[in-house]
Amino acid sequence: MTDLPPPFATALRAAIAQSGVTLERLAADLRERGTPVSLATLSYWCSGRSRPERAGSLAALAELEDLLGLSANGLRRLLPERRPRGRAARREVEPVAAAAPWHRxxxxxxxxxxxxxxxxxxxxxxxxxxxxxxxxxxxxxxxxxxxxxxxxxxxxxxxxxxxxxxxxxxxxxxxxxxxxxxxxxxxxxxxxxxxxxxxxxxxxxxxxxxxxxxxxxxxxxxxxxxxxxxxxxxxxxxxxxxxxxxxxxxxxxxxxxxxxxxxxxxxxxxxxxxxxxxxxxxxxxxxxxxxxxxxx
Missing domain, CATH: 2.60.40 (Immunoglobulin-like)
Incomplete structure (x- = not known):
């Protein structure tokens, strides 16, 4: 039996379908508002494969709700509790400081x-x-x-x-x-x-x-x-x-x-x-x- 997609993904897909806006257009609008989210990430949010959790992603979600004509927190309230961080979440060994890319x-x-x-x-x-x-x-x-x-x-x-x-x-x-x-x-x-x-x-x-x-x-x-x-x-x-x-x-x-x-x-x-x-x-x-x- 196939698992049902989570409520957040279902609601997001429905809102996008009702608006008639493409994912490409939404990604472009989010960039213009200073809260960029990649097209792949938007697709994963719609499928339920991933969900917004970081501060930047949640800021983009607020803009997304506005772009889709939804009430504030209309999508965010459907998100489950944030997944654990720190020692309980895969960061037990870090002998080298992070070396992130320097480009934006x-x-x-x-x-x-x-x-x-x-x-x-x-x-x-x-x-x-x-x-x-x-x-x-x-x-x-x-x-x-x-x-x-x-x-x-x-x-x-x-x-x-x-x-x-x-x-x-x-x-x-x-x-x-x-x-x-x-x-x-x-x-x-x-x-x-x-x-x-x-x-x-x-x-x-x-x-x-x-x-x-x-x-x-x-x-x-x-x-x-x-x-x-x-x-x-x-x-x-x-x-x-x-x-x-x-x-x-x-x-x-x-x-x-x-x-x-x-x-x-x-x-x-x-x-x-x-x-x-x-x-x-x-x-x-x-x-x-x-x-x-x-x-x-």
Whole structure:
């Protein structure tokens, strides 16, 4: 028997359907009001897969109620009690201070808005594998990503990615195609150190066809010592593997894997293997932030 969606999700879907407004329009209106929420997050709220909990999400919910012509707290009162935080909620081990990206969500959204993303959800992310090598100077020498993708509709031929360097003053990286793809349109936010680009497949895919694509990131000097490697996923990923290999002469004091969804962070200590490599594997990941971070 299928579980019924929670009352909040049911009421939100009904209000959106009655208003006749699209999720894309609501996301744009929320950005204009200074309470941005991604299109993927709105979709998850409607499905019941996630719910607003953080202060920023609750502020956006208040604006959403106004946009949909609902009474104040008309949706918020349907939310269950907030899930536990702190020691009881997955943050028992944190030997390394958080190393969050320095860009703002609106800077990323400004880059993404330059592309037609209507077919982006027609590409399933079956697998993503990030391979990073850290040199004796503690700087990233190699950053390579391999993805296994599946077309859910006929004719899918590209994927949009956003990438950044290792510090707020680091130049925006260059995306270099390696396997089964080329680079299409590119947009760079030099002030934020962000690059967005289309990975164009070698040919359009048939429905349910899979493809393996690889690309590298190259950043011009000066580059700071690396403190983390993370992926920010806009759409679900079935499997994500990140490997970071350290030069034997420059090993970190601590290393942890982390994931963050809806403001909740899971952190777990990670040991290096005999090849001085730390790795983390995530399965059936929702949109969010995932990776490894370390201290020197």
């Amino acid at each position: 969500e609106d800077q990323v959204r400004d880059l993404l808005d330059r592309y037609d993303l209507r077919r982006d959800g027609q590409v399933s992310r079956l697998s993503a594998h990030d391979r990073v090598e850290i040199g004796p100077d503690r700087i990233k020498r190699v950053q390579r990503t391999k993805q296994v993708l599946r077309a859910e509709e006929e004719g899918v031929d590209r994927l949009v990615v956003v990438c950044w360097g290792d510090g707020p003053d680091t130049p925006a990286p260059e995306l270099v195609p390696v396997r089964n793809c080329s680079v299409g349109r590119v947009h760079v936010d030099h002030a934020a150190g962000l690059t967005s680009a289309e990975l164009v497949f070698d040919r359009p895919l048939a429905r349910r066809e899979t493809i393996v694509v690889e690309h590298e990131l190259r950043t011009a000097p000066p580059r700071p010592a690396a403190l983390s490697h993370q992926r920010m996923s806009r759409l679900p990923v079935r499997e994500y593997l990140v490997e970071v290999r350290f030069d034997p002469s420059a090993l970190p004091h601590h290393c942890v894997q982390f994931s963050e969804m809806d403001g909740q962070e899971r952190v777990r200590a990670v040991d290096l293997d005999s090849e001085f490599t730390a790795h983390a594997l995530g399965m059936d990941l929702s949109p969010g932030r995932y990776g490894l971070r370390w201290s020197w």
